[in-house]
Amino acid sequence: MSFFDSVVEQKVRCKVPGCGKSWILDPKEIVENWKHNNYNVPKRMCGSCSQAYQKLSIQKIQCSTKFCEELIRIPPFQQLVAEKKNRPIKKQNLFCAKCQTRLKNIEDKKIPCRIKACTKSWTWFASSQLKNGGMLLEAKPDFRLCGTCFKIFQTLTSQHRPCRVSTCNRTWELDRMTQLESQIKGKKSEPKRMCSFCNSQFRKMVPKKEKCQISGCNKTWEWSPYGQLEYEREKENNSSLLPPRRYCTSCFSLKKTLKPSSTSCIKNNCPQTNEYSIEDQLEDILEKNPISLRRKMCTTCEKFYNHLKDEEISCQQKGCDLTWLWKKEEQFRESFYQEGKLIRSEAPTHYCNRCDDFLHNRSDTHVQCQSCESLILWTSRQQLMTELNLWVPPRLCPSCLKKN
Template identity: 30%
Template sequence: MGTSLGSLGDFFPDKDIRCRIRGCNNVWQFSGADALHNVAQGKSTRPDRMCDECFAEFSKLTDKQVVCSTAECTHTWNWNRFAQLEAAKQGHTTPPRGFCEACKANLKKIKDAEVPCRMKGCERTWTWRKRDQMLSEDGKSPVRFCETCFGHLKRLQDVAVTCRMHGCDKTWHWNRYQQLEHIVAGKNIETHPKRMCQACFDTFKTLQDQNVPCKIDECKRTWVFNRYDQLEYKLKNGDESELPSKMCHECYRFFLDSRDRQLPCVVRGCRHTWTYTRSSQLHDWLNKRGRPGPRMCEECQKQLKELTPQDVECMVPGCSKTWSHPPEDQLRDQRQGKREPTAKRCPGCEEFLQANKPKEIPCEHCAKPIHWSSYEQLLCSLETFVKPTRCTACAGQELAMERPPERFHADHHLIVRMPPNGPWQKDDRISHWPPHLTYDVIGNVEKADVRIVAFGDDLTVSAESVEKSWPFLLEKALNEALGEKLKVAVVNAGIRRCTSRQAVQRFARDVAPFRPDLILFSFAFGDSLLRLNHRTEQWSPNIAHDEVGEAQESLFKKLSSTPAKLLYWTTNPVFPEDELGEKPSEMLRRWVRAQEATRDHCLRDTRHLCVTHNIPTLDLRSRFEVNGVRSAKRWMADWYMHNDTGGQNIATWFAQHILNGELLPKQTPKD
């Protein structure tokens, strides 16, 4: 070692070193000489790198036995001077927590534990160190936030949030912990929860749900005015405000579910509507009225006010009185496009029909009862009809008796010659003979004493089978009434869809050759028919409107020029609306109106012609309708054609009229 002494200073240089005692800021100077001295002495009583001051204190201290920190452990551990000095330098006066040797051994055996975060809804954990576990007095884990929650809490600040009630601008306090709960629940911190302020909540607690009557008068139900709504209502309207007026739930539901509806105007033919409002629907519903009463549209109501009742002539022949056409009916006619009101009887005539029931009057000859209808009684009272005195049988016999027998013998030799050529050949519809005209009929005519021709359209054809057609039945009725002595033949010269113009063209074939004593004629149907195409819903007139007048005029002239007696008859009524199905289109409804109007027009013109040509009329239409339209329909097969019973009636009425009306030839023998 001696060889190296000269260079000792190189091994132990002077140094400034910080005191080793934590908490002490002194510097300890360690010189090379000291180091050498220490080495030379072979001892080191002072701990290394301790300042003088610390060493002074250190020298005064002695090791202490301190009780183990583990709860209920009575063992001790050694708190040495060094540690005591350090604790003192750091300002501690009491010993730190420490463990006895046994407990230290235990500590090695246990592990850190993961404890759930105290925050409700948080699924994270915090770490409970094993040392802290040892220190726990009861062994239970403390209640603590996880690191994340703790991080949030440090950032959060209590805030004031505006009260949720509309109309309240007070606030409530939202503290950090509530905010944390909000975040943990996954909600956005920017979205504040909706809560009442304290004042609102205090009022809320004093309130109770209330039942308030429905605002609709007829409704006996109530609606629930809940506490919450009451509070809001108070905030808005003040404490003393009246209860709000509201519908009950049912009424409100009804109101919500319903819509204003457009209902058709009650006036027939009017296409407008009126508005059935939701509130009217609600009132009707509450009053248990199923459907609203019929009502007029606004246009109709307005127009109705401008109309005044009109006097219209009675339809009964010979009656000069009028009936009052009320504004409502005028309006309906206007809407249906009718220019003239439907023919009607005056109240006087109606009264007469009511007061005078059909009678049985005895025949002057045989005393058998004669049926004298109310309508005939009416016509008699108006002097347009002669009161019957004889039954059909007696009347017929009388006629037969009155005839000079020679006349009939002469007539038996009538030869009917049907002209082979004529204008009818150019027209397909009339080029063939009338369907019920056969050689049998011609043979019958040649043998007959009295010849009648029924000249007309579909309503004269009358039925598919001859036996059911009214001309055939008329012939039968007349022959039964007149007996064997006087043979009557009725020729059915009806052709379907035949117009007055076509009648003129075929007159030479279908009427003239029979040299009739009486012609029963009517082309009202053929002249007024508007042929309807159901597929296209279009129609066309059977004869052009501007040709009808002229055609009728020339037919009347032609008929008047013959020696035959003439009888015009108004056919059975027609009901074009019966031709339509369910829910007809507007086009079809228009056809009905047009068909009715055309027919009315046609009948008026013919009536006028009958008057100017002095031709009597048999009004079958009003006989059909004598008990109303409904009863008339019982005699109809379709919208324009009578059925078998209708045909039978027509035959009977013709027979009565002919027998009582002096329409058969009497004294005057034929040429």
């Protein structure tokens, strides 16, 4: 057995970068090489690479520069390496030789961040300028975020914010870009917006002319769409809500010259007063009402009045058992103040209706003396007394009476 017979086969790694396989170098070949003083290990593909290689052909890709017609040739080996390294050839970023020379003369540019309040910038690479702008570099830079802003942007999620109409319970979506903008500008700059429902209603609304709240005034005030919206939203929760009442501009300025005042109680000598509101004052000015129209019972008098009851009082006529009605209004009118307190007076003396009618409808008359035929006065009161069986009609005149 010669020395060469002891040489064994050798496992050699595939020459394709990224491929982990190997191929077998035959001992005979090793020996043959050694005989020619060649001790280098040859570089070859493994079986599977070699098979894949056979199937590939040269790829022609257009240069990435806009309008450049040049084709770039990608040999099969490069394609194979790309596949093995799992790093696909970036066909959208391949430049022909001429363009690569051009690239060297173009500078990367700093473009301001798309967030206006941000002072940072992003880099617009020469390759992008060429690729998008062609050889004349006609491209305009994109609106892009700087690196810092982009990092913040990625941490953000869209948020819901309450509708700016204070009476609305709905929300609107605050998108990420707007959040980023306000974060860079400072928190206070976060926008206030209406929800989409309010917004769509708001567009259809127009200012409305509403009547002045003062009943004697014919002027109007303007109800803004926003105000209407606030009212509409609040009404959703409270269907009985009334529309707002407001002063017209002239009443409003007149109002500023007025002060809340008071009116005296309707009861004479009552020290209490009632509030005379600015609104009532305005109304009276416009309608030229005298202040006396505003006089009414004060609360103390009203309480007193409400406790009073109509009362039956005996007729002042002796012998009459009928009564007359002492009305509460009458009792109130006759009541008086004593030591700051309202006191009901004693019931007045009065005839009952029957007696009163009698006295009014009967007139004094005369009867003839049965003895001297002179006339004797017969008063209506005497007639009433007779009616009540307290008196008898006279038969004799006073002088005849004396004679008897």
